[in-house]
Amino acid sequence: MLEIKKISKDFGGVKAVNNCSFKVEPNTITALIGPNGAGKSTLFNLISSVIKSDTGKIFFDKKDITNLPPEKVSNAGISRLFQKARLFENLTVEDNLLLALDHTDTKFWFNLFCKTPKQTDKIQKVEKMLDMLGMKKTKNMFAKDLSYGQKRLIELGRTILNPHSFLMLDEPVAGVTPELRDKIANILIELKNQGETILLIEHDMNFTLGIADRVIVLDQGSVLIEGTPKQIKNNKQVLKAYLGE
Amino acid sequence: MLSAYIIHLLILIGIYLILCLSLQLALGYTGLLNLGHIAFYAIGAYTSALLTLSGVPFIVSFLMAGIVSALFGYLLAFSTNKLKGDYLALATLGFTFVIYAIALNWTDLTNGALGLAGIPKPDLGILQIKSNAFYLFFVSITAVFSYLIINKIVKSPFGKVLEAIRDDELAVRILGKNTFKIKNYSLAVSAFFAGIAGSLYAHYITFIDPSSFGFMQIIPILSIVIIGGIASLRGTVLATFVLVLLPEPLRFIGFPSSVVGPVRQIIYALMLLLILMYRPKGFYGKVSLE
Numbered sequence: 034m035l036e037i038k039k040i041s042k043d044f045g046g047v048k049a050v051n052n053c054s055f056k057v058e059p060n061t062i063t064a065l066i067g068p069n070g071a072g073k074s075t076l077f078n079l080i081s082s083v084i085k086s087d088t089g090k091i092f093f094d095k096k097d098i099t100n101l102p103p104e105k106v107s108n109a110g111i112s113r114l115f116q117k118a119r120l121f122e123n124l125t126v127e128d129n130l131l132l133a134l135d136h137t138d139t140k141f142w143f144n145l146f147c148k149t150p151k152q153t154d155k156i157q158k159v160e161k162m163l164d165m166l167g168m169k170k171t172k173n174m175f176a177k178d179l180s181y182g183q184k185r186l187i188e189l190g191r192t193i194l195n196p197h198s199f200l201m202l203d204e205p206v207a208g209v210t211p212e213l214r215d216k217i218a219n220i221l222i223e224l225k226n227q228g229e230t231i232l233l234i235e236h237d238m239n240f241t242l243g244i245a246d247r248v249i250v251l252d253q254g255s256v257l258i259e260g261t262p263k264q265i266k267n268n269k270q271v272l273k274a275y276l277g278e
Numbered sequence: 279m280l281s282a283y284i285i286h287l288l289i290l291i292g293i294y295l296i297l298c299l300s301l302q303l304a305l306g307y308t309g310l311l312n313l314g315h316i317a318f319y320a321i322g323a324y325t326s327a328l329l330t331l332s333g334v335p336f337i338v339s340f341l342m343a344g345i346v347s348a349l350f351g352y353l354l355a356f357s358t359n360k361l362k363g364d365y366l367a368l369a370t371l372g373f374t375f376v377i378y379a380i381a382l383n384w385t386d387l388t389n390g391a392l393g394l395a396g397i398p399k400p401d402l403g404i405l406q407i408k409s410n411a412f413y414l415f416f417v418s419i420t421a422v423f424s425y426l427i428i429n430k431i432v433k434s435p436f437g438k439v440l441e442a443i444r445d446d447e448l449a450v451r452i453l454g455k456n457t458f459k460i461k462n463y464s465l466a467v468s469a470f471f472a473g474i475a476g477s478l479y480a481h482y483i484t485f486i487d488p489s490s491f492g493f494m495q496i497i498p499i500l501s502i503v504i505i506g507g508i509a510s511l512r513g514t515v516l517a518t519f520v521l522v523l524l525p526e527p528l529r530f531i532g533f534p535s536s537v538v539g540p541v542r543q544i545i546y547a548l549m550l551l552l553i554l555m556y557r558p559k560g561f562y563g564k565v566s567l568e
Contacts, residue, residue, distance in 0.1 A: 081452060107454035115452075121445040123509070123565050128438050132453060138435030139455050141463040145431060152435075195453050 034059040034230050035080070035111075035199060040089030041254075042075055049075040051254035053089070057199075057247075062221060062231045064241045066265075067251035068274055073234045074116055076251070077203050081113045082106045093199065112197035116204050116234075118184040120176035126187055127172050130159040133194040162190045165220065182209045189217065193224065200224070202233040206240050218244050242266060250274065285410045287522065292417035293478050295518045296424045298502045299511060300471035305500075306508040306565075307432050308464040309444030311363060313496055314354060314370030315472055317377035318347040320491035322473025323480040324381065324388060327397045336400040336481070343477035344470040351469025355462040362447075374493045381488040393487025400481050417478055424471050429511055431467065440464055441509065444565070494543075501546045505553050507563020516561050521546065 035057040042050040050072040057063045065073050078084045080091055085100045092098065098106050107113075121129050132138065134155050163169045166186045171179060179187065189205055205221075206214040214237065221231060221244055235241040241248070242262040249259040252274040258265065265271055297319060304310045322343035329339035358369045381388045388394065400407040400416065407413050431437050442450045443457050450457050480486050498521060506517030525542040533541065558566045 083448065083452075103448070103451040104454050104456050107452055113452055115449070119446050119449040119452075121442040121449065123445055124438060124441055128442075131435070132438060132442055132450070132455075136455060138439050139460055141436055141460075144434040144436035145427075191453075 034094060035232065036092040037076070037080070038090045038092070040076070040079055040091060041087050042072075042079055042084065043087050048254050050079060050086075053251070053255055055249050055256050055259060057230065057232050059230050060225065060228055061246040062225050062233065062244055063247045063249060064245035064262075065232060065234045065249050065251060066236075066238075066241060067257070071251040071274075072254035073251055074203055075254075077113065077201055077234065080106070080201065081111060107195065107197075110196070110198040111201060112192045112195040112199070113201040114189055114192040114203055114205055116207070118181065118188055120179075120184055120188055120191070122177040123175060125173050125175055126163070126168070126179070127156070127159055129176055129187060130162060130191055130194055131155055133191045134158060135196070158194065162194055166190050167216070182213050185209055186213070186217075189220070193220075198230065200229060200231045200233075202231060202235075204234055204236065206235060206237055214240055282410065285414050287526065289410065289414050289417050289482055291518055291522050292414070292421040293475050293482070294499070294502065294522055295421045295515060296471050296475040296478070298499055298506070298514050298518050299424055299428050300468045300475070301499055302503050302506070302509070302511065302514045303428050303431065303440075303471075304465050304468035305503055306510070306514075306563075307437060307440045307444060308461060309447075310355075310461060310465060311367040312370045312465065312468070313367050313493070313500075314373035314377075315468070315499060316491050316493065316495045317370075317374045318351055318469040318472035319476040319479070319495075320377050320381060320488075321350050321469075322347045322476025323486050323491070324394070324476075325473065326477035327394045327480045327486055328387070330398050330481070331394065331396070336398070337402060340400070340474070340477045340481075344473040347473025347476070348466045348470035351472075352462050352466040354469075355465035359458045359461060371493060374491075374496070378488055378491060378493070381491065388488075391487060391489075393485055394480075395485045397480050397484045397486065399484065413482060417482075420474065420478060424474065425511065425515070428467075428471070432509075432511065436460075444509075497543065498546055501550050505549055505560050507560030508565040510560065510562040510564060513560055513562035521549065524549070 037053060037055050040050055040053050041048065053076065065076065067073055079086050082101050082103045090097060090099050093109055093111060096109065098109055131152065137143065163172055168183065168186055171183060176184065176187065185205065192200065206217050218240060225231060245262055247259065248262055248265040250257040250265060250271050257274055258268060258270055301315045304312045325346045326339040326343035329342055330336055354370065354373055358366055361369050382390055407416055439450065439455060439460055443460060447457050502517045502521050503514060505521065506513030525545050528538050528541055553560055
């Protein structure tokens with residue numbers, strides 16, 4: 034489904050991603066792990082074209098998406114959650130989620146001259162999502178008034194609502210309570226059962242190894258090893274990468 | 279006499295209102311720090327004046343003022359699309375200087391520093407607007423129409439996308455929306471109404487020259503938008519009344535005219551300072567400037 038081929042990114046002499054290659058198979062949860070500075074978030078930024086790669090190719094459903102504008106990558110079917118909450122702070126939770134559903138809201142002349150159609154179907158989808166996240170009460174709250182954990186959940190909801198066939202989640206449970214972490218784990222497993230493909234970055238090993246089908250370990254911008262959670266758990270190379278000599 | 283003075287003030291308020299509401303669309307709702315708004319005002323004023331002086335009917339010139347300004351707005355947005363914040367502010371400020379320089383130096387077209395005199399009062403075919411009271415009526419209708427159109431835009435789902443771009447453009451792009459195109463529309467519409475305001479100004483004063491459109495003219499407009507509150511149309515309306523009327527008592531104190539201008543600027547600066555210190559959201563703003 035997603036294939037990374039020899040991708041590299043250099044920041045002023047520092048190789049953040051170095052000749053990195055791997056594949057993500059459909060209908061799996063794949064975890065990207067590695068010590069701080071291993072290049073995980075840079076790789077996410079390269080896939081979603083937030084930054085441009087120096088060399089290498091990225092294929093999604095066999096189409097070359099390398100260095101396309103971020104909106105084109107999104108429209109190809111890749112939906113992404115950022116490491117830090119990026120909600121639209123001065124909009125309500127409902128508006129934040131409505132924005133993810135489709136692109137009729139970008140049609141200027143339609144919005145100017147046509148009577149705005151009632152968004153009943155869309156609002157129902159938003160309410161269903163809020164119900165799934167257990168966040169119905171926040172529907173009319175401004176995003177800036179939410180707690181960190183609530184923001185994470187709403188942003189996860191927005192990422193899921195954004196039409197996609199592939200989800201990229203950058204540290205979805207960082208800084209959230211254990212209850213919320215379990216809730217997010219259940220949501221992700223449920224999504225996988227519905228046929229979704231998920232690539233995630235997470236430092237919480239219990240969470241990651243508990244839900245992932247496959248784990249890719251990055252170190253110094255390259256793939257160190259990949260395998261099942263069981264294979265990765267006690268691998269000496271992985272322990273060395275995390276803990277040093 | 280007093281009623282003529284009040285009518286004059288209300289006409290100015292109407293023109294300023296259109297100018298500030300349109301800046302609010304680009305700045306307050308879309309987050310585009312556009313310091314080139316006065317340039318669109320100038321383009322509208324010169325377009326309308328030149329066309330009517332060449333015999334084109336007022337209503338055509340009036341609409342062309344908006345359309346030509348909108349085209350320039352679209353082009354400016356297109357060429358500055360990758361710039362943000364301070365960089366965009368500088369680029370749009372540069373645009374003001376370019377338009378000012380053209381107005382000053384392309385003498386064959388604009389008559390340079392001597393300006394364009396004898397701009398006719400509006401002639402709407404069946405109605406000729408000769409009295410200021412009637413002109414006030416025309417300005418009011420245009421201001422209400424502008425308010426309704428801009429209000430329709432910002433309340434629609436398109437308006438929510440504009441606000442989302444203001445809050446986090448990258449997050450909007452990650453949702454698959456082409457923000458470049460959306461920002462182009464926002465600046466073009468903003469410029470359209472600034473052009474309309476320019477036309478109203480030109481046909482009211484009946485004389486325009488480059489000094490009416492210097493970059494310093496952006497200060498009162500920007501002050502109104504900030505004091506009214508970012509992303510608030512009703513705040514903009516209130517602030518327009520307050521800031522246009524506030525310096526008026528200076529006329530009756532007996533200051534020499536050379537002092538009135540600078541004192542007016544001081545009043546705007548003081549108001550801005552007080553608002554930033556004690557009410558960072560302005561009168562009714564949704565977004566804090568803190």
